[in-house]
Amino acid sequence: MKMFHFSTSFGRGDSVTVESSSKSKLLTFLTTYSDAVVRNIKEIVFSKDYNINYTPTPYVASNTYDKVIVQALTQNYSQTFILFDIKISITEDILKQQFLKLYIKDEPIIDFNSIQFYNKGGSPIDITNLYQVQYKRNGKTRLASFYSSNWETIKDVAKTIIDGEITEIRKYIHHDTSNKKDDNNSFKSVNIYMSKNDKYRSFKIPYVKHSYNHQSFLSDVHDTFLIDGTKVDNEDIKMTFK
The missing domain is CATH 3.10.20 (Ubiquitin-like (UB roll))
Structure with a gap:
């Protein structure tokens, strides 16, 4: 059994999972009968739902980082990985050990530019000299974070490199890594x-x-x-x- 997940775009985006004998047959069918652009096709190589290379294993949820950003290097390439739900027990050394098993394109990862751990609320562990920039572009409000010794430098950098209206700059002054669950004993x-x-x-x-x-x-x-x-x-x- 070969299962494929494909995404199309035609005004809106759609994602579909199907079974077919090959990528070429599926792509031929889609390009023949659909006006949509076939953005990508992915063969499902592991799946619980479709029992593809799946072995049941127990899972118990634990505390996690909000996200982790890894900037990795190979001999000729670099790539930034934005990871979510990374276990709170994972250290930088453990993450490096695991990423050294991976590739960027056809080359193994050999080094790192930086690794940043972000806790719930979007701020990284070290908030010293950290600022959050709020800007607006095409009616949307977006955020970016930078480190600097002062907000004036942050403003100059943001205005130079960001295509948007800088509307606010915030300096991090408090950070708490603890987690709580809603016990339904409070007003929303x-x-x-x-x-x-x-x-x-x-x-x-x-x-x-x-x-x-x-x-x-x-x-x-x-x-x-x-x-x-x-x-x-x-x-x-x-x-x-x-």
Whole structure:
């Protein structure tokens, strides 16, 4: 049995899994009967669903990095790998050992430019001198991260190399690698609306505990959040629980 996964594009993208005797027969059929561009065809060489080279193995979910970015080198090539769900127990040395078993095109990987581990929330382990740039392009908001000794340099670099409007730069000042599971003992969010002197702020506080004390919560909102550097009267604070 040969199973193939193919992707097409014609205004929208579609992905389909089929069984066929060969790639050439499948491609001939698609190009004969479809106006869509056949973006790629992949033969399925391992599959649980189709029992192809599959042996059942137990799986237990564990904590993972948000992503890991590996910049690897061969004698003549380089490639950046963006990996998700990498085990939190994996170290840089282990990752290097495993990647040295792999190839880029037809050459074995022999070295690395850099390896960065990112925890949940999108920030890497070391946030010293790390800034996040927000920019807009063609109606979409995007993010990029850079290290520098100051935000002015970040701005100059971003404006030079990014084709977009730089709308915000943020310096990382806190980082926490712990993970929690939703125990359904909290509100999904509390939306807070504050006003003072014809100005207002609105924001959301996620997962507020069901056990919260309303008066204490209101008092702490009053003490913590400002408009133009001044506190807002309690009666000008509105809250919606979801």
